[in-house]
Amino acid sequence: MRLDVVPDNVLERLVMLMGIVPTPMVQVSWGMAGASTIIAGSRLGVFEALADGELSALDLAARLDTHPLATETLLNALCGFGCVDRRDGRYRNSALAAKWLAPGSKDSLHDAVLLLGLLQDGFADLDQVVRTGKILDWHHGDHGPELWGPYLRGLGKLAKLPAGELARRVKLGPGARRLLDVGGGHGQWSAAFCARYPELCAEVLDLPPAVPVGEAIVAQAGMADRVRYRAGDLRTAGWGEGWDCVLIFNVIHNLSPEECQAAAQRARTALKPGGRLVILEAEHRHVRDRINQAGAFAEIMCFMTSGTRAYPEATMRGWVEAAGFSGIKTWRPRFGPYMVVIEATA
Numbered sequence: 001m002r003l004d005v006v007p008d009n010v011l012e013r014l015v016m017l018m019g020i021v022p023t024p025m026v027q028v029s030w031g032m033a034g035a036s037t038i039i040a041g042s043r044l045g046v047f048e049a050l051a052d053g054e055l056s057a058l059d060l061a062a063r064l065d066t067h068p069l070a071t072e073t074l075l076n077a078l079c080g081f082g083c084v085d086r087r088d089g090r091y092r093n094s095a096l097a098a099k100w101l102a103p104g105s106k107d108s109l110h111d112a113v114l115l116l117g118l119l120q121d122g123f124a125d126l127d128q129v130v131r132t133g134k135i136l137d138w139h140h141g142d143h144g145p146e147l148w149g150p151y152l153r154g155l156g157k158l159a160k161l162p163a164g165e166l167a168r169r170v171k172l173g174p175g176a177r178r179l180l181d182v183g184g185g186h187g188q189w190s191a192a193f194c195a196r197y198p199e200l201c202a203e204v205l206d207l208p209p210a211v212p213v214g215e216a217i218v219a220q221a222g223m224a225d226r227v228r229y230r231a232g233d234l235r236t237a238g239w240g241e242g243w244d245c246v247l248i249f250n251v252i253h254n255l256s257p258e259e260c261q262a263a264a265q266r267a268r269t270a271l272k273p274g275g276r277l278v279i280l281e282a283e284h285r286h287v288r289d290r291i292n293q294a295g296a297f298a299e300i301m302c303f304m305t306s307g308t309r310a311y312p313e314a315t316m317r318g319w320v321e322a323a324g325f326s327g328i329k330t331w332r333p334r335f336g337p338y339m340v341v342i343e344a345t346a
């Protein structure tokens with residue numbers, strides 16, 4: 001899946017074929033404006049307000065306490081980017097916005113857009129990050145609930161899309177009772193596995209500021225009795241022992257190669273014989289030196305937030321092999337075009 005500059009008519013197709021369209025300008029202008037307007041609309045509560053029915057720009061501005069003309073221009077821009085429909089001077093959520101952006105919708109990714117807003121703030125300084133190598137350091141920097149709240153709530157919403165598929169395809173033994181979710185953050189993966197295996201209880205091991213946020217998300221999902229939290233740094237805290245399953249989901253890209261190898265070894269020691277290690281991770285994937293857009297996003301996002309990178313599947317598999325696991329298999333979930341799952345048995 002990719003974003004592209006797509007001609008709207010025959011003339012545009014022709015000039016594109018002639019190679020005289022400055023496509024990087026189109027990508028920068030419309031990509032930047034599209035992302036910014038959707039994030040601003042979400043932050044301001046536009047999609048929430050329009051979920052109650054259509055409004056004029058003036059009425060919306062009064063409701064959101066925003067500048068009337070600026071509100072109208074934002075709405076018109078959102079029309080252009082497919083999130084709002086305009087009829088007779090009144091505005092309503094488009095079908096896409098009603099499904100994905102309105103906070104109250106069952107499929108809402110509102111929290112994930114707020115998370116992307118945090119990332120976008122970081123992307124604004126990307127040239128400085130590259131110049132100096134000084135990263136945002138989301139996990140170990142001095143950040144409070146203003147980061148951890150949107151971060152984990154956003155990831156929790158994104159996890160819901162593939163959680164069912166993961167819990168269905170990863171086969172745990174019928175008697176599986178104890179799952180350790182390393183860096184489990186929002187706890188939604190644990191919750192999905194607990195829903196699939198009625199005897200299962202999970203422990204999420206995560207950094208101290210993540211714990212209260214994760215606990216609140218899990219409580220809201222009604223899973224607090226099955227998914228518990230323990231605060232600790234996965235690199236130094238004990239992982240316990242006798243687990244039926246260890247999940248390491250979207251955490252490897254926060255670690256250096258040495259820390260990844262150590263994590264695989266810790267998982268091996270923490271699992272009981274026959275227990276399952278499951279890694280879900282963004283993959284550094286290239287075909288003849290070409291990296292696709294999903295891979296590009298993963299690559300730069302990992303560096304900016306953690307100073308690390310997306311690793312190739314073979315590298316991650318190598319850490320699992322070196323830790324002494326057997327029956328290693330790799331597969332790619334249907335949701336998440338750049339994600340890879342590595343399963344192995346202790």
Ligand SMILES: C[S@@+](CC[C@H](N)C(=O)[O-])C[C@H]1O[C@@H](n2cnc3c(N)ncnc32)[C@H](O)[C@@H]1O
Nearest residue numbers: 139155183184185206207210233234249250254
């Ligand atoms: C990208 S999030 C992934 C969250 C969740 N596992 C998922 O797949 O959506 C990375 C998680 O790892 C946690 N994490 C990062 N470094 C950690 C460390 N050194 N010790 C414990 N947790 C860590 C973060 O707090 C965060 O919850």
